[in-house]
Amino acid sequence: MFENLTDKLQLVFRKLSGQGILTESNISEAMDQIRDALLDADVNYTIVKEFIDEVRKDCLGIEVLKTVTPGQQIVKIVNDRLVELMGKEASPLDTTGAYPAVIMVVGLHGGGKTTTCAKLAANLRKDNKKTLLVAGDINRPAAIDQLEILGRENSIQVYSDRNNPNVPAIAKSAVEKAKSEGIDVVIIDTAGRLQIDQEMVAELVRIRQAVNPKEILLVADAALGQQAVSVADHFHKALTLTGVILTKLDGDARGGAALSIRKVTGCPIKYAGVGEKIGDLDAFYPERMASRILGMGDIVSLVEKAAEEIDREEAEKLQEKLKTKSFDFNDFLQQLKQMKKMGGLESVLKFLPGGSQLANLPDFDEKSFVHMEAIISSMNKKERENPDIIDFSRRKRIAKGSGTSLEEVGQLIKQFTMMQKFLKQTSLVNRLMSGAPLAGGPAALASRMRRGSNFTPPKKKRRK
Numbered sequence: 001m002f003e004n005l006t007d008k009l010q011l012v013f014r015k016l017s018g019q020g021i022l023t024e025s026n027i028s029e030a031m032d033q034i035r036d037a038l039l040d041a042d043v044n045y046t047i048v049k050e051f052i053d054e055v056r057k058d059c060l061g062i063e064v065l066k067t068v069t070p071g072q073q074i075v076k077i078v079n080d081r082l083v084e085l086m087g088k089e090a091s092p093l094d095t096t097g098a099y100p101a102v103i104m105v106v107g108l109h110g111g112g113k114t115t116t117c118a119k120l121a122a123n124l125r126k127d128n129k130k131t132l133l134v135a136g137d138i139n140r141p142a143a144i145d146q147l148e149i150l151g152r153e154n155s156i157q158v159y160s161d162r163n164n165p166n167v168p169a170i171a172k173s174a175v176e177k178a179k180s181e182g183i184d185v186v187i188i189d190t191a192g193r194l195q196i197d198q199e200m201v202a203e204l205v206r207i208r209q210a211v212n213p214k215e216i217l218l219v220a221d222a223a224l225g226q227q228a229v230s231v232a233d234h235f236h237k238a239l240t241l242t243g244v245i246l247t248k249l250d251g252d253a254r255g256g257a258a259l260s261i262r263k264v265t266g267c268p269i270k271y272a273g274v275g276e277k278i279g280d281l282d283a284f285y286p287e288r289m290a291s292r293i294l295g296m297g298d299i300v301s302l303v304e305k306a307a308e309e310i311d312r313e314e315a316e317k318l319q320e321k322l323k324t325k326s327f328d329f330n331d332f333l334q335q336l337k338q339m340k341k342m343g344g345l346e347s348v349l350k351f352l353p354g355g356s357q358l359a360n361l362p363d364f365d366e367k368s369f370v371h372m373e374a375i376i377s378s379m380n381k382k383e384r385e386n387p388d389i390i391d392f393s394r395r396k397r398i399a400k401g402s403g404t405s406l407e408e409v410g411q412l413i414k415q416f417t418m419m420q421k422f423l424k425q426t427s428l429v430n431r432l433m434s435g436a437p438l439a440g441g442p443a444a445l446a447s448r449m450r451r452g453s454n455f456t457p458p459k460k461k462r463r464k
Helices: 003-017 024-040 045-060 070-086 113-125 141-153 167-181 198-211 226-239 256-265 286-293 299-309 312-323 329-341 344-349 355-359 368-377 381-385 392-402 406-425 427-434 441-452
Strands: 101-107 131-136 157-159 185-190 215-221 243-247 269-273 281-283
Touching: 003 024, 003 070, 003 286, 024 045, 024 070, 045 070, 045 256, 070 256, 070 286, 101 113, 101 198, 101 226, 113 131, 113 141, 113 185, 113 215, 113 243, 113 269, 113 281, 131 141, 131 167, 141 157, 157 167, 167 185, 167 198, 185 198, 198 226, 215 226, 226 256, 243 256, 256 269, 329 368, 329 381, 368 392, 368 406, 392 406
Parallel strands: 101 185, 101 215, 131 157, 131 185, 215 243, 243 269
Antiparallel strands: 269 281
């Protein structure tokens, strides 16, 4: 979502990197460019003005260390201010106190509210919380059907009453049912509209009075930009929101809502919807998001994602293979499948420093991984276990069986041989790929990888 903003900010930092010291002149030019980049990303004008004033003040109020370039110093200042703008620290969901904890989910029609309710329930299940989804959008029968289907597909209990027009009463009955069945959290999906109106707000207020929710979460479509911020402000004034869930952050939205919504409403962003699958709901960490916006990646989130998705038993087998230096094509195929679970290589690259630029290069084609899988699948057992025996005649057979060319087969074998050598030499990468425990946890790994990374993404070729 932030690719355009990231590219523009990195251009500013590159221009400053050749400067010997920070001066009012080069700071002023950089601030103008950062301001334009933020405005183009649809960030609220007043917020941009305050942000630039604060960054400018920070830049003029410090002495640049001899070992730090001006570009690096401004990156740190901009990073710190972005974190502050988005909320300094994560704001976890509060399910303490009253039993069961009630979460009321509100929002406009079309923002992904009903699907987000199911995602939220699936997310809470990771913490061993039993949830009950409540179909509170009785104006749209399809919303009830959708919630019930999502519940069945994901083994989440759903409470609905199609014949009762009184939504506060439905919500109250659902809470009583949850109490009697020992359910930890009740999530109420409420009716949406194309725009906020008095009737809608009045019903939401009655639901709030009936069940006294612990959390009132607004689902806001990030693609709406400044309109999403305005919607959040209206809902907050009417209901006193406790948090926001931004959806469609995996799309081509410009990012203004993520950078503006906390400052305008005072409500923290608690989650971010990053895809259509039930597991595509991530806790929102301002520090990690700022790092991604500035092109520095988000290795902590990548390691956490890997820990969730990678099969532990397979990981332990791979760790043993790496120790004995017997990594073969069977293991490589398994790694390709693990990569798919994590959203594919492009998804993984965007968590790495400079990876977003690499994924967006014209020559990058994730479909090549489908070809790799086909080539390996066309190999027999002996060939997978011992790639050295794959001579010309075997390559011809493998190419024909996989529907690929001799050149592609040869290239894969060459890449695999290089990968074998690399894995034998790189203990840190071995541990990451194998899912083995890491001293200090994900944050320590992120620090080590940043210190040891010399990765610079290739520059895009200019068109003549």
